[in-house]
Structures are given as C-alpha cells and as structure tokens.
Amino acid sequence: MLEIKNLHAEIEADGREILRGLDLTVKAGEVHAIMGPNGAGKSTLSHVLAGKPGYKVTDGSATLDGVDILDMDPAMRAATGVFLAFQYPVEIPGVGNMTFLKAALNSQRKARGEGEISTPDFMRLVRTEAGKLKITQDMLKRPVNVGFSGGEKKRNEILQMAILQPKLCILDETDSGLDIDALKVVSEGVNALRSPDRAFVVITHYQRLLDHIRPDVVHVLSKGRIVKTGGPELALELEAKGYADFVDEAA
Amino acid sequence: MAAVKETVDQVRAIDVDQYKYGFETEIESELAPKGLDEDTIRFISAKKNEPEWMLDWRLDAYRRWLTMEEPSWARVSYPKIDFQDLYYYAAPKTTPAPKSLDEVDPELLRTYEKLGIPLKEQAVLAGVEGAKIAVDAVFDSVSVVTTFREELSKHGIIFCSISEAMREHPELVKKYLGTVVPVTDNYYATLNSAVFSDGSFVWIPEGVRCPMELSTYFRINEKKTGQFERTLIIAEKGSYVSYLEGCTAPQRDENQLHAAVVELVAMEDAEIKYSTVQNWYPGDKDGRGGIYNFVTKRGDCRGARSKISWTQVETGSAITWKYPSCILRGDDSKGEFYSIAVSNGHQQVDSGTKMIHLGKNTSSRIISKGISAGKSQNTYRGQVKVNRKADGARSFTNCDSLLIGHDCGAHTVPYLESANPRAKVEHEATTSKISDDQLFYCISRGLPTEEAVALIVNGFVRDVLQQLPMEFAVEAQKLIGVSLEGSVG
Numbered sequence: 087m088l089e090i091k092n093l094h095a096e097i098e099a100d101g102r103e104i105l106r107g108l109d110l111t112v113k114a115g116e117v118h119a120i121m122g123p124n125g126a127g128k129s130t131l132s133h134v135l136a137g138k139p140g141y142k143v144t145d146g147s148a149t150l151d152g153v154d155i156l157d158m159d160p161a162m163r164a165a166t167g168v169f170l171a172f173q174y175p176v177e178i179p180g181v182g183n184m185t186f187l188k189a190a191l192n193s194q195r196k197a198r199g200e201g202e203i204s205t206p207d208f209m210r211l212v213r214t215e216a217g218k219l220k221i222t223q224d225m226l227k228r229p230v231n232v233g234f235s236g237g238e239k240k241r242n243e244i245l246q247m248a249i250l251q252p253k254l255c256i257l258d259e260t261d262s263g264l265d266i267d268a269l270k271v272v273s274e275g276v277n278a279l280r281s282p283d284r285a286f287v288v289i290t291h292y293q294r295l296l297d298h299i300r301p302d303v304v305h306v307l308s309k310g311r312i313v314k315t316g317g318p319e320l321a322l323e324l325e326a327k328g329y330a331d332f333v334d335e336a337a
Numbered sequence: 338m339a340a341v342k343e344t345v346d347q348v349r350a351i352d353v354d355q356y357k358y359g360f361e362t363e364i365e366s367e368l369a370p371k372g373l374d375e376d377t378i379r380f381i382s383a384k385k386n387e388p389e390w391m392l393d394w395r396l397d398a399y400r401r402w403l404t405m406e407e408p409s410w411a412r413v414s415y416p417k418i419d420f421q422d423l424y425y426y427a428a429p430k431t432t433p434a435p436k437s438l439d440e441v442d443p444e445l446l447r448t449y450e451k452l453g454i455p456l457k458e459q460a461v462l463a464g465v466e467g468a469k470i471a472v473d474a475v476f477d478s479v480s481v482v483t484t485f486r487e488e489l490s491k492h493g494i495i496f497c498s499i500s501e502a503m504r505e506h507p508e509l510v511k512k513y514l515g516t517v518v519p520v521t522d523n524y525y526a527t528l529n530s531a532v533f534s535d536g537s538f539v540w541i542p543e544g545v546r547c548p549m550e551l552s553t554y555f556r557i558n559e560k561k562t563g564q565f566e567r568t569l570i571i572a573e574k575g576s577y578v579s580y581l582e583g584c585t586a587p588q589r590d591e592n593q594l595h596a597a598v599v600e601l602v603a604m605e606d607a608e609i610k611y612s613t614v615q616n617w618y619p620g621d622k623d624g625r626g627g628i629y630n631f632v633t634k635r636g637d638c639r640g641a642r643s644k645i646s647w648t649q650v651e652t653g654s655a656i657t658w659k660y661p662s663c664i665l666r667g668d669d670s671k672g673e674f675y676s677i678a679v680s681n682g683h684q685q686v687d688s689g690t691k692m693i694h695l696g697k698n699t700s701s702r703i704i705s706k707g708i709s710a711g712k713s714q715n716t717y718r719g720q721v722k723v724n725r726k727a728d729g730a731r732s733f734t735n736c737d738s739l740l741i742g743h744d745c746g747a748h749t750v751p752y753l754e755s756a757n758p759r760a761k762v763e764h765e766a767t768t769s770k771i772s773d774d775q776l777f778y779c780i781s782r783g784l785p786t787e788e789a790v791a792l793i794v795n796g797f798v799r800d801v802l803q804q805l806p807m808e809f810a811v812e813a814q815k816l817i818g819v820s821l822e823g824s825v826g
C-alpha cells in the first residue's frame with residue numbers, strides 16, 4: 087500500500103538533511119511501528135508524507151497504492167487516503183468540532199467526486215464513532231481541541247480518523263501524555279479501525295502502546311534511515327536495551 | 338458548513354476583481370452645480386421642498402463648518418480632499434420622488450435586483466421563508482422607494498425618507514434632528530448637517546414592536562459625487578425595532594466621499610438594534626479608488642432601561658473612520674457594540690465605539706473583531722467614559738485582532754476614563770495570527786487552503802456574527818470570505 091524508496095528530505099529554511107535515503111514498505115492490513123531516538127526524523131517522516139510545508143524532498147519517492155503522493159497538495163493527499171494523527175493537535179477557536187469534521191469529510195468527498203454526506207447520515211456516523219471513543223456531546227460541540235485535555239485531544243484525532251476512513255493512518259506519538267485508561271480507549275479505537283484494506287504506521291517510543299496495538303513489523307529509525315526491521319519482539323528488545331546498538335550501527 | 342462552502346464557491350466564481358457590486362447604472366442624473374457654497378445648500382433644500390427652518394439649520398451648519406478643521410487624529414492617511422471638486426447632489430432624472438414601486442424607473446429596479454436587494458413586497462432574501470423586510474432604497478442623493486409602508490402604518494410606524502419626513506412630520510424631525518449628534522459635533526457631521534441629501538426616518542410609537550426588519554440600502558452611482566445621508570430613528574417608550582443598513586458603490590479610480598450621520602433615540606424601556614453591512618467599493622489591489630467612509634453614528638439611551646445595540650460588519654471602503662456610540666443617559670440603560678472589521682489590499686480602518694455612562698447602573702458591552710490582510714491597517718479605537726454620578730456602571734470590552742500575512746497591521750487604542758470609583762470597567766485585548774500550524778491542520782484533513790482560511794476566520798468572528806439577524810449573518814459571512822480572497826498563499 088505504502089511504498090517509500092530512498093527518500094531524502096531536508097528542512098527548507100536551513101537545508102539540513104533529515105531523511106537520508108529512507109526505505110519503507112507497508113502492505114494493506116498491516117501495522118508497522120516506527121521507533122527511534124529523539125531527533126531521528128520520525129515526525130519529519132510523518133510531515134513529509136502528509137505534505138506539511140517547510141520540507142523539501144530532494145530524492146526518492148513515496149506512493150500510495152502505486153500513486154505518487156509527494157506531487158499532490160496536502161488536501162489532495164488527505165482525499166486520497168493519507169491521515170496523520172498529530173503529536174500536538176492544534177486548537178481552532180470558534181469552529182465547532184462537528185462543523186470541522188463535516189467540512190473536512192465533505193471536502194474529501196468532493197475531491198474524490200462523491201456527493202456530500204447527508205446530515206442525518208453524518209450525525210449517525212459521528213454518534214457511533216464518538217461513543218466508541220467515549221467522546222461526549224459536549225466535546226463534539228466545543229471548538230476544535232480548545233480546552234481539551236491531552237487525552238481528549240488524542241481521542242479527538244482518532245475520532246477524525248474514524249470519520250474520514252483513510253487508507254493510510256500515521257500516528258505520531260499518539261501515546262505521549264496519555265494515562266493508562268486513555269491509552270486503552272485510544273488503542274481500542276485504533277484496533278477497531280484495523281482492516282484488510284487499511285495500513286498503519288505507528289510512531290512511538292514505548293512498548294506500552296504496542297501492548298495494546300500489536301504491530302506486525304517494527305522498524306528502528308535513526309539519523310533519517312531505517313536501520314533495523316524485525317517482528318514485535320524487536321520492540322521488546324529495544325525497551326530492554328535502548329537504541330544505542332542501532333544508533334551506532336547507523337553511524 | 339453550508340455558509341463556508343458558499344463563501345468558497347463565491348470566491349471561486351469571481352475572477353480578477355473581487356468586488357461584485359462595482360457595476361455602474363446608466364441613468365441620467367440631475368446634478369447640483371459642482372462645488373460647495375451657500376447656493377449649493379439652497380439648491381439642495383429647494384430640490385427637497387424643505388421648510389424654511391430646515392434651510393436655516395443647514396446654512397447655520399455650513400457657516401460653522403467653514404470655521405472648522407479636518408480632524409487628523411485617526412490612524413489613516415489620504416491626500417487632502419478638494420471639497421470644491423465634488424457634486425453635492427445627484428438624483429436620477431426619471432424618478433425624483435416616486436410614490437410606489439410601479440413608478441420607479443425600471444433601470445433602478447434592475448440595479449437593486451442586481452445588488453440582491455429586495456424591493457418587492459413579498460417574502461424576500463433567498464432561503465428565509467416568510468421573512469419580511471421593509472426597504473428604503475437611496476440612490477445617490479435621493480430615496481427612490483420605500484416598501485411596506487402601508488403595512489407598517491397600520492401599526493402606527495413611520496418609515497420613510499428623511500426628506501419626506503421633513504415635509505410630512507416636521508414636528509418630529511424638528512424635535513429630534515441634531516439632538517444626538519449636534520450640528521457642531523465634528524467636521525464631517527457638520528458638513529453633513531449642511532448638505533445632507535437623503536436617508537431614512539423611522540418612528541416607532543409607544544409600546545409597538547416593529548413586526549419586520551427595516552432596512553436602508555445606500556448606493557453611490559454618480560461620478561465625483563459625495564453622499565451625505567442622514568438617518569434618524571426614534572423608538573418611543575417600550576417599543577422595539579431592528580434596523581439594517583447596507584451600502585455599495587461602483588468601481589472607480591477616483592475616491593468618493595461618504596459622510597453620513599445616524600442618530601438613534603431610545604426612550605424608556607425601548608430597544609433599537611442597528612446592524613450595518615458596509616461594503617462600499619474598497620479600491621483596487623494597488624490602492625486606487627474606493628470610498629472614504631467618514632461616518633458619525635450615535636445612539637442616545639434617553640429613557641430608563643432602554644437599550645441600543647450596534648452591530649457592524651465592515652468589509653468595504655478605502656478608508657473607514659467610524660465610531661458608533663451610545664450615550665447611556667437613562668438609569669439601567671444598556672449599550673452594545675459588536676464589530677467585525679475586515680481589511681485587505683490597501684484599506685485603512687480606524688473604527689470603534691464610545692460608551693458614555695451617565696445614568697446609574699448603566700452597562701456597556703463591546704466585542705470587536707478586526708481582521709487584517711494584505712497591506713491593510715486596522716485600528717480599533719474605543720472610549721469608555723464613566724460619569725461621576727454613574728453609580729453601579731459596568732463596562733466590558735473584548736477586542737481581538739487577527740493578522741493574515743506579514744504586511745498588514747492591527748492596532749488597539751482604548752481610552753478608559755472613570756470618574757466613579759465604584760464603576761467596573763474591564764478591557765481584554767488579543768492579537769493573533771492564523772498560524773501555519775492551524776492552517777496545515779485543516780488542510781491535512783482535506784480542506785483546500787481558502788476553505789481552511791474561511792473556516793478559521795469564521796470561527797474567529799463567530800460571537801459577533803451571532804448578533805446579526807439570521808438572514809444577514811449568512812450574507813455577512815460570505816462577504817468576509819470574498820473580502821479575504823487571495824490573502825493567503
């Protein structure tokens with residue numbers, strides 16, 4: 087589903103290369119975990135895939151179901167099925183959460199040449215998905231992420247994911263700042279979305295998230311490249327020994 | 338999010354020029370001779386068949402004006418206006434003073450149709466079933482038609498042009514005109530008192546709740562013509578009226594002067610809600626042309642427990658100089674000011690309000706949202722003044738500015754003066770930018786850039802939009818979107 091080849095990307099402002107020949111293949115239905123030390127380029131990878139301005143791709147490619155996504159504007163990438171659950175979700179004062187969700191969903195549908203969702207269908211969809219994530223009516227009515235706790239913001243990201251039904255879900259440290267109960271709710275939300283035609287890239291530092299969201303493949307990202315790939319046991323090994331071995335290998 | 342969608346669709350539908358009201362109506366006009374002297378004033382007064390006292394009032398104002406200096410304290414700059422290079426009166430030849438819709442020149446009717454202004458007496462404004470809106474349509478210097486007059490008169494309400502009011506209801510005009518904004522008030526108000534051409538007059542009798550929205554649409558059409566309208570609204574004891582004013586002008590390279598005066602009087606327990614959607618031609622992208630909008634608007638809460646509420650959505654004009662104010666004279670009276678001021682291109686806005694607390698337990702509430710984009714400058718200037726005797730006075734101001742881009746400016750100039758130690762005066766102000774992170778967050782969820790901007794801006798102005806009559810809120814929201822076209826990326 088996702089095929090990244092020899093991806094090089096730098097920071098536009100200062101020309102610093104962050105991704106240095108990154109290869110990654112994620113098949114439909116799979117969950118891949120990406121771990122790695124701070125500053126390795128994990129968030130950068132997620133931003134480059136989602137199309138955040140400020141980065142320049144200097145070499146390599148990234149395709150989703152064979153279609154080059156790096157050439158698309160970010161809104162089009164979203165409509166094509168890329169979704170990034172942000173490490174730090176942004177607040178948008180005055181814009182109701184529901185309003186935002188509906189505008190986003192309809193924009194994506196329009197870009198795909200589909201009609202708008204009817205209001206009753208939308209309400210039903212939101213009610214069902216919000217219920218699963220223990221998101222209250224009040225949170226749905228409030229402005230996007232304004233005054234939400236850390237855990238509420240992350241749950242809200244998963245709600246957006248559930249409503250927008252992307253093909254590729256990238257989760258950037260969704261577990262950071264969550265207590266154990268919130269972690270469980272979020273993980274259940276993610277697990278409910280696992281399906282044979284959807285892929286996940288889960289960026290995390292901690293095994294504890296992977297206890298709940300069982301990955302098929304685990305990668306270590308260091309200095310802008312994947313330096314080691316293995317099964318779920320690799321995460322346990324990292325938890326026990328730290329990144330030191332791999333970081334040295336990459337050096 | 339239908340409104341946001343409409344905003345975006347509308348933005349897309351417009352190509353090079355964003356201002357869709359910039360067309361000109363081909364119609365023959367009768368003009369006063371160019372320039373300003375006592376004869377010009379006699380000409381205007383004669384055209385309007387005014388009583389003698391009115392002419393004297395005008396001449397007196399003119400003589401005072403000659404001794405006054407143009408104010409320079411506002412944060413706006415423009416070349417000196419040549420007051421002798423203007424026409425002070427322009428009226429369509431065909432329709433000097435029509436009695437009914439059938440008598441109005443079809444060319445004029447087409448103009449208002451094109452502007453989306455309902456002049457037919459039926460359910461109006463798309464999407465609002467059964468909502469009736471009475472309209473006074475002012476074209477250059479004259480009112481061309483006022484709708485729903487019969488229905489309103491059944492309730493004892495007077496709604497007509499001010500010229501007609503001077504002839505038909507001289508006692509009311511004489512009693513109230515100039516009592517809120519005195520002839521000597523300020524340079525432009527004094528000029529207006531001398532040369533005002535037309536505008537609306539509203540009188541709501543005691544205890545009557547006006548059964549429909551009243552509105553006036555001002556259109557400047559003629560070249561080199563100043564528009565000086567005058568509006569007077571009186572709400573007697575326990576009455577209520579909601580009034581809306583809209584304005585547009587053709588697109589021209591020259592700057593045109595618009596200097597209006599609006600006076601509101603609310604007696605005991607009366608309430609006036611005055612909304613403005615100001616969309617005068619703002620000038621082109623290089624700052625050529627556009628209206629100079631120098632306006633004096635003031636409401637007098639004369640009776641106890643009266644209430645005056647100003648809501649304005651300001652998107653047009655090259656320069657705006659405007660401070661709708663409330664004199665809170667009656668005990669327990671309330672003043673409100675809700676404002677959205679959008680500036681783009683080279684527009685300069687210096688706008689705000691004055692709340693003068695004279696009575697006991699008076700309260701005022703000011704919510705101002707300034708949005709600056711392009712190379713524009715947007716200043717909020719607000720005064721809250723509490724008199725020594727105004728025990729229990731309370732005032733709250735919240736003033737937020739939003740910057741889009743790097744070349745614009747937002748400024749907040751509050752003046753707080755309290756002579757009563759027990760008064761409670763609060764002021765909050767914030768300035769923010771649409772952050773790249775906010776924008777990317779929206780876009781990464783599938784919203785195209787302009788739609789993302791419209792969404793964020795609409796969120797920013799939401800509390801003020803909610804104050805507008807529903808049918809106009811949608812219109813205003815669209816207007817804001819159009820005004821900000823091309824402001825990002």
Ligand SMILES: Nc1ncnc2c1ncn2[C@@H]1O[C@H](COP(=O)(O)OP(=O)(O)O)[C@@H](O)[C@H]1O
Nearest residue numbers: 097104122123124125126127128129130131140
């Ligand atoms: N927009 C940016 N501007 C400047 N530096 C950045 C930007 N984004 C990332 N970086 C830098 O790129 C490197 C990789 O950061 P990041 O991708 O956030 O790492 P990780 O998520 O693995 O901790 C860091 O040195 C970080 O400071």
Ligand SMILES: [Mg+2]
Nearest residue numbers: 128129130173
């Ligand atoms: Mg990171």
